[in-house]
Amino acid sequence: xxxxxxxxxxxxxxxxxxxxxxxCWEQEKIALLQLKPFFTHITDVKNYWVEEGKQSLDCCQWKxxxxxxxxxxxxxxxxxxxTTEVYRGLVHSYYGEYDWIEKDHWYLNASLFLxxxxxxxxxxxGNSIIGCVGNEGFERLSSKLDxxxxxxxxxxxxxxNILASLSELSSLKSLNLAKNQFTGxxxxxxxxxxxxxxxxKTLDLHDNVLGNNILSHxxxxxxxxxxxxxxxxIKGMVDLLELNSLMxxxxxxxxxxxxxxxxxxxxSKGQLKLIKLExxxxxxxxxxxxxxxxxxxxxxxxxLYIGFNKLEGPIHIKExxxxxxxxxxxxxxxxxxxxxxxxxxxxxxxxxxxxxxxLRWNLFNCxxxxxxxxxxxxxxLxxxxxxxxxxxDLRGLDALxxxxxxxxSCNDPNGTRACSLPPQSLELFPSLKTxxxxxxxxxxxxxxxxxxxxxxxxxxxxxxxxxxYFIQDIEMLIALKNLYVFSCELNDCLNLQxxxxxxxxxxxxxxxxxxxxxxxxxxxxxxxxxxxxxx
Numbered sequence: 001x002x003x004x005x006x007x008x009x010x011x012x013x014x015x016x017x018x019x020x021x022x023x024c025w026e027q028e029k030i031a032l033l034q035l036k037p038f039f040t041h042i043t044d045v046k047n048y049w050v051e052e053g054k055q056s057l058d059c060c061q062w063k064x065x066x067x068x069x070x071x072x073x074x075x076x077x078x079x080x081x082x083t084t085e086v087y088r089g090l091v092h093s094y095y096g097e098y099d100w101i102e103k104d105h106w107y108l109n110a111s112l113f114l115x116x117x118x119x120x121x122x123x124x125x126g127n128s129i130i131g132c133v134g135n136e137g138f139e140r141l142s143s144k145l146d147x148x149x150x151x152x153x154x155x156x157x158x159x160x161n162i163l164a165s166l167s168e169l170s171s172l173k174s175l176n177l178a179k180n181q182f183t184g185x186x187x188x189x190x191x192x193x194x195x196x197x198x199x200x201k202t203l204d205l206h207d208n209v210l211g212n213n214i215l216s217h218x219x220x221x222x223x224x225x226x227x228x229x230x231x232x233x234i235k236g237m238v239d240l241l242e243l244n245s246l247m248x249x250x251x252x253x254x255x256x257x258x259x260x261x262x263x264x265x266x267x268s269k270g271q272l273k274l275i276k277l278e279x280x281x282x283x284x285x286x287x288x289x290x291x292x293x294x295x296x297x298x299x300x301x302x303x304l305y306i307g308f309n310k311l312e313g314p315i316h317i318k319e320x321x322x323x324x325x326x327x328x329x330x331x332x333x334x335x336x337x338x339x340x341x342x343x344x345x346x347x348x349x350x351x352x353x354x355x356x357x358x359l360r361w362n363l364f365n366c367x368x369x370x371x372x373x374x375x376x377x378x379x380x381l382x383x384x385x386x387x388x389x390x391x392x393d394l395r396g397l398d399a400l401x402x403x404x405x406x407x408x409s410c411n412d413p414n415g416t417r418a419c420s421l422p423p424q425s426l427e428l429f430p431s432l433k434t435x436x437x438x439x440x441x442x443x444x445x446x447x448x449x450x451x452x453x454x455x456x457x458x459x460x461x462x463x464x465x466x467x468x469y470f471i472q473d474i475e476m477l478i479a480l481k482n483l484y485v486f487s488c489e490l491n492d493c494l495n496l497q498x499x500x501x502x503x504x505x506x507x508x509x510x511x512x513x514x515x516x517x518x519x520x521x522x523x524x525x526x527x528x529x530x531x532x533x534x535x
Contacts, residue, residue, distance in 0.1 A: 023058030024067055028074050031115040032059050038106070039079050039127065073118035082126030082155045088330050088358075089255045089281025089305030090230065105130035105157050110138045110165075113145065121150040125176065130157040137165035146171050154178040154204065160190040167193040174202040178228070182208040184217055195220035206230040206253070215242040224249055230281070231256040239263040244273040253281035255305065260286045262294045272297045279303040283330070286310050292319035300325055307332035307358070317371065318342040321350045328356040337363040337387070339371045348374045359383040360409060369396050377402060384409025384438065394425045403429045410439035418465060427452045436460035443467050450476040462486035 036042055042064065059074070060067035066076035085092050108129045113119065132138065141148065148171050153162075159181040166175065175197070182205065184191055191214070194200075200223055205214070210232040218227070224246050234257040241263065243249065252274075259282070277298055282291070287309040295301065302325055311334035320329075320339070329351070336359075341347045347370065354375050359368065365387040372381070373396045381403060388410050397403075406429060410419030418441040426432070426449040433455055442464060450456075456477050466488055467473065474480065 024060040024065075024072050024074065027115050029057075029059040031112065032062070032065065032074075035079070035112055038108070038112075041081050042079070068118060071118065074116045075118055076121040076123075077113075077116070077119065078123045079127070080123035080125035080152060080154075088307070089253055089279075089283045089303075104128065107131050107133045109133045109136045111136045111140050113141060117144050118147055119145050120147050122148065123150075123152040125152045125154040125156070127156060129153070131159075131162060132165065137162070139165040139168040142168040142170065145169070149173040152176040153180065156180055158182070160184070160186055163190045164193050167196045170197065171199060172197050173199055175200060176202075176204040177208070178204045179207040182210065184208075184210045184214050191217040192220065197221075198223055200224060202226040202228075204228040205232060206256075207232070209233045212236070212238065215239075218243065219245045221246060222248065226251040228253045229257075230254065233257070234259055237261045237263055240274065241271060244271070247273050248276060249274055250276050251279040251281075252277060253279075255281045255283040255285065257285055260288075261290065274298065275300060277301060281305045282309070284308040289313070289315055292316070292322075296322045298323075302326060302353075303328040305330045307334065309334055311336050314338050314340045316340045316342070317346060317349060321346070324351065325353055326351050327353050329354060330356075330358045331362065332358050332382075333361045335363050337365075338367065347371060350374060352377060354378055356380040357382070360407065361385050361411070363387050366390070366392060369394065373397055373399055375400060379403060380405035382407035382409075385411050389419060391420050391422055392425070393422055394428060395422075398428050400429065402431055404431055405434040406432060407434075407436040408438070408440075410437075421449070423449070425449065429453075430455070432456050434458045434460075436462075437464055438462045440464040442470075450474065453477060455479055458482040458484075460484040460486075461488055463488065465489045 059065055060072060064078040065074060066078075067073060068075050105128050108124075108131070110132050113122065138151075148169060151166075151169065151172055151174070154176045155178065157180060158177065160183060163182075166172075175194075182190070194203075195218075200221060203218075203221065203224055203226070206228045207230070210229070212234050214229065214232060214234070215238065218224075219242065221227075222245055225248055227243075227246070227249060228251075230253050234254065236259070238254070238259050239262070243252075278300055280295070280298065280301060280303070283305045284307075287306065289311055291306065291309075291311075292315065295304070296319070301323055304323065304326060305328075307330045311331065313336065315336055315338075317339040321342075323329075339347075339349070349371055352374075355377055357372070357375065357378060357380070360382045362385050364383060364385060366389075368383060369392075372378075376399045378400050379402055381397075381400070382405075384407070388408075392408060392410075408419070418439055420441050426435075430452055432453055435453070435456055435458070437460070439462075442461075443466075450473055453476075457479050459474070459477065459480060459482070461484070463486065474483065
């Protein structure tokens with residue numbers, strides 16, 4: 001009896017080894033070739049999926065296909081034309097390596113994916129799919145694809161009718177339905193049905209016309225950790241108490257709507273149950289300064305994106321300091337001009353965990369720097385706007401020794417008042433990796449400051465005036481990898497228009513500029529040929 005058992009084990013081992021050596025399974029290769037005609041961005045690209053006798057026979061080696069190394073089974077299919085990313089609370093979709101082409105809408109036969117029984121991730125974004133063939137919807141996958149965890153249907157033409165079939169995919173952890181035709185008009189057979197997905201962690205509904213009622217339709221999604229509702233037609237007042245049942249929620253994105261307030265959270269701190277919420281995206285709405293008192297109930301908030309709103313005038317520093325766990329604060333593109341000291345005369349931000357602060361394009365003047373001097377863990381600082389002018393004294397930021405990224409904008413629309421840096425200003429930040437200046441004059445001030453920046457990898461100079469010794473100055477930046485120059489003046493007479501990097505910097509306009517100064521051209525040419533930093 002024992003030899004029979006050993007025989008079974010040996011056969012199973014040999015089959016596994018055979019599968020691992022020969023690559024993908026035959027039935028899955030056939031299924032991939034059956035899918036190919038429906039996805040033109042695969043059909044039109046050479047060396048993607050090929051018939052037998054041409055190129056690679058192992059479909060695990062094909063682009064857009066990922067297999068399990070041990071079993072040879074397909075586990076991920078990337079049939080998407082678009083890719084979606086969330087950056088600073090806002091969603092950005094782009095079309096990867098392909099140009100987007102308007103395609104006729106078509107119906108998908110979901111049964112074509114049945115052979116991929118080990119499939120974990122399926123990406124179908126940007127394919128103009130309008131629905132599924134009759135009786136061949138996603139519910140057909142529930143019996144065999146019980147490992148499917150990620151499904152991306154974004155940037156298609158699906159409507160609420162597809163939601164019932166999706167609710168049968170009980171293994172799903174991430175569902176992307178962004179940029180479709182969902183309206184939430186029939187919640188009983190739509191969003192409510194989806195709440196059956198009790199393993200769902202991420203739900204992306206951005207760019208659908210859902211309106212304010214969508215919040216009440218989501219109260220049964222108790223497993224959610226990330227919810228994206230940007231540009232969903234949400235207006236006026238939003239009461240976050242409607243999401244109280246989502247006690248596991250960590251990320252909530254409400255940007256690009258027309259929301260004016262979040263209700264009166266500061267009067268009902270004990271009622272709000274979103275105690276795990278760490279990321280809140282409110283960019284591109286209509287919030288005013290009162291929003292900060294409403295946010296006091298979110299004691300664990302780590303990232304707040306409140307840019308492009310209606311914030312204006314002074315903001316009480318006490319309300320910002322109440323968000324004591326903040327790691328990232330983005331207040332770009334508002335009209336804030338200063339921070340009001342607290343009653344006990346506290347004038348500085350005390351957000352000791354803050355690592356990223358973006359105050360660009362507000363109405364701050366140089367006095368704002370005095371409020372930032374105690375942010376000792378800050379790694380990235382961006383500030384500047386129409387009221388920033390003259391000499392920018394950074395000495396009050398001497399505690400920011402961990403700073404790695406610094407952006408300063410002297411944004412004068414008339415170009416009449418360039419900013420400058422006092423000597424030794426940059427010596428306060430020896431850890432800088434990225435440095436960006438807009439609207440500065442650097443005559444005779446660079447050489448003494450660059451020496452300390454031994455970690456600087458990227459330098460961006462825009463709308464600035466440079467010394468004729470600029471090339472010699474940057475010789476001191478031993479770690480520099482990327483140099484960007486936009487519309488700068490060199491030695492008062494050379495106007496460099498455009499955006500150049502590395503070899504492009506030399507091959508395009510700089511070569512003409514250098515011809516007027518043989519020494520600068522010699523230095524640049526020598527560095528260009530010998531230093532890989534500019535390759």
